[in-house]
Amino acid sequence: MRYLKEVLQSRELLANLTLREIRGQYKRTIFGQLWSLVNPLASMLVYTLVFAFIIRVQPEAGDPSGLDIFAVWLLCGLLPFAFFSNVVQQGMGSILGNVGLVQKVYFARIVLPLSKVGSVGYNWLFEMGVLVVVLVICGAFVWPWLPLVVVTMFLLAVFAAGLALILAVANVHFRDTQYFVSIIMQIWMYLTPIIYPISLVATQSDKYGGLFGTSVTILDIYRINPMERFVAVFRQLLYDNRWPNPQDFLLCAIWALAVFCVGLWVFRRSEKGLAEAL
Amino acid sequence: MEIEHVSKKFRLYHERNQSIKSAIMRGRRSVHEDFWALKDVGFEVPVGSTFGLIGSNGSGKSTLLKCLAKIYYPETGRITYNGKIAALLEVGSGFHPELSGRENIFLNGSILGMSKKEITGKFDEIVNFSGVEQFIDQPVKNYSSGMYVRLGFSVAINVNPDILVVDEVLAVGDTEFQAKCAQKFVDFKNEGRTVILVSHSMESVREMCDSAAWLSHGELVKVGPADETITAYLESLPGASAA
Ligand SMILES: Nc1ncnc2c1ncn2[C@@H]1O[C@H](COP(=O)(O)OP(=O)(O)OP(=O)(O)O)[C@@H](O)[C@H]1O
Ligand SMILES: [Mg+2]
Numbered sequence: 001m002r003y004l005k006e007v008l009q010s011r012e013l014l015a016n017l018t019l020r021e022i023r024g025q026y027k028r029t030i031f032g033q034l035w036s037l038v039n040p041l042a043s044m045l046v047y048t049l050v051f052a053f054i055i056r057v058q059p060e061a062g063d064p065s066g067l068d069i070f071a072v073w074l075l076c077g078l079l080p081f082a083f084f085s086n087v088v089q090q091g092m093g094s095i096l097g098n099v100g101l102v103q104k105v106y107f108a109r110i111v112l113p114l115s116k117v118g119s120v121g122y123n124w125l126f127e128m129g130v131l132v133v134v135l136v137i138c139g140a141f142v143w144p145w146l147p148l149v150v151v152t153m154f155l156l157a158v159f160a161a162g163l164a165l166i167l168a169v170a171n172v173h174f175r176d177t178q179y180f181v182s183i184i185m186q187i188w189m190y191l192t193p194i195i196y197p198i199s200l201v202a203t204q205s206d207k208y209g210g211l212f213g214t215s216v217t218i219l220d221i222y223r224i225n226p227m228e229r230f231v232a233v234f235r236q237l238l239y240d241n242r243w244p245n246p247q248d249f250l251l252c253a254i255w256a257l258a259v260f261c262v263g264l265w266v267f268r269r270s271e272k273g274l275a276e277a278l
Numbered sequence: 279m280e281i282e283h284v285s286k287k288f289r290l291y292h293e294r295n296q297s298i299k300s301a302i303m304r305g306r307r308s309v310h311e312d313f314w315a316l317k318d319v320g321f322e323v324p325v326g327s328t329f330g331l332i333g334s335n336g337s338g339k340s341t342l343l344k345c346l347a348k349i350y351y352p353e354t355g356r357i358t359y360n361g362k363i364a365a366l367l368e369v370g371s372g373f374h375p376e377l378s379g380r381e382n383i384f385l386n387g388s389i390l391g392m393s394k395k396e397i398t399g400k401f402d403e404i405v406n407f408s409g410v411e412q413f414i415d416q417p418v419k420n421y422s423s424g425m426y427v428r429l430g431f432s433v434a435i436n437v438n439p440d441i442l443v444v445d446e447v448l449a450v451g452d453t454e455f456q457a458k459c460a461q462k463f464v465d466f467k468n469e470g471r472t473v474i475l476v477s478h479s480m481e482s483v484r485e486m487c488d489s490a491a492w493l494s495h496g497e498l499v500k501v502g503p504a505d506e507t508i509t510a511y512l513e514s515l516p517g518a519s520a521a
Binding site: 012013016017020023024027100101102103104105106107272273275276 | 367
């Protein structure tokens with residue numbers, strides 16, 4: 001409790017560090033904030049070309065929205081995952097990247113990874129704003145679902161923050177972590193139904209049935225992945241325009257809370273040793 | 279402020295190789311030697327005094343200051359004090375090179391625990407004291423090391439700490455700025471605040487400090503009035519008898 005209070009007292013510092021990240025990010029670039037759109041746009045083009053045009057992956061049309069555009073369907077999953085992956089990777093490096101501060105000044109160290117959540121989240125908000133505009137232009141009736149989208153975004157941010165806290169500590173002690181995690185993130189993306197619909201996994205899973213004589217199917221194992229739930233909820237809200245599946249939504253909340261608590265606990269325990277270990 | 283039986287241990291790894299592979303190869307027992315940078319150091323710093331910390335290189339002065347500033351946590355012993363502490367441990371600590379002096383004042387101030395309102399209120403005072411008005415909108419990476427210190431020091435003293443901890447950073451300031459700082463320390467003392475500083479310049483310690491402590495290889499050798507401690511320290515140095 002006392003720890004939470006200290007973190008709360010540092011919120012002004014957190015805001016300042018976040019601003020520092022945001023301001024410093026596109027300094028001396030001509031296109032500025034537009035750069036934040038370029039990355040997802042480039043991935044979207046490549047994936048659409050390869051998966052919709054060449055391999056001919058066909059996700060179901062949005063129900064009840066009636067949308068049937070692969071690129072838009074893709075973005076509804078790709079943007080949240082890109083946010084998640086960026087927060088985890090940047091948050092993980094935030095302690096190592098601020099050696100000068102950590103070794104010279106006392107402050108609640110937790111603001112370093114959290115400020116990354118803020119700065120990456122700022123970009124994400126911008127991207128999601130553009131996505132909503134695109135959805136509206138394509139004819140989706142997305143307005144009533146926006147409050148829930150924001151709640152889900154918040155949950156994903158909490159989830160990512162928790163993971164970033166754990167990995168930031170691990171990265172100080174084992175510098176391998178960052179390389180390891182960048183590979184894991186790539187694999188993780190392909191293990192999440194972002195560029196292909198989960199129905200393809202379900203078809204394969206049905207073929208094999210229960211594994212090793214139990215009733216556990218491949219699909220069950222596949223769905224342990226929390227990001228699968230997050231992506232599902234985002235698509236239900238943005239692409240389909242309907243109430244999210246309560247089970248999916250609840251699991252998102254539980255994952256977010258659980259991982260964040262573990263992250264907080266790990267970070268708090270090792271915070272005092274960080275300056276020495278650097 | 280009271281420092282009781284403070285000891286600080288560092289682990290010296292023979293191969294400082296922070297990778298998972300080396301952790302696994304080492305197995306459960308990690309190969310390291312314990313190095314005690316501070317051994318059972320204890321003394322008291324009277325409130326409202328200026329206190330000097332002297333000793334040769336590597337004797338543990340900076341380590342002790344970092345323990346005071348809560349950057350390191352001692353293995354044993356306790357440090358107790360009343361009030362707010364501000365530490366200036368290195369030139370430009372907490373500055374972001376790409377940001378301007380102005381932005382850095384706000385950033386550094388908030389790192390040191392000031393609110394935005396406080397900083398805005400003291401902004402002019404900070405800039406004035408530092409004497410870098412002309413360059414305040416330049417990125418600090420273009421500052422000279424003296425200017426870095428001036429700005430950093432100006433922010434630190436305007437945090438209004440009850441205890442100010444300064445590592446040997448003032449040495450890079452010019453004579454004018456050093457005189458300004460010395461004056462500031464006197465003001466601090468008159469206001470009943472405590473200053474703890476590390477310096478290799480015995481004259482300035484003698485001039486500014488009421489009392490001093492001498493550390494050698496992590497152990498406290500002598501603590502007492504500044505004059506006596508400095509004399510004892512100088513006498514212990516080889517070649518001192520000739521001087
Ligand atoms: N993070 C660390 N890990 C291992 N050893 C350390 C660490 N920090 C300091 N030491 C060791 O502790 C000892 C004391 O260092 P310290 O920086 O306190 O010396 P100092 O008295 O400030 O010296 P100087 O006058 O050169 O500034 C040194 O032997 C140093 O090698
Ligand atoms: Mg030192």
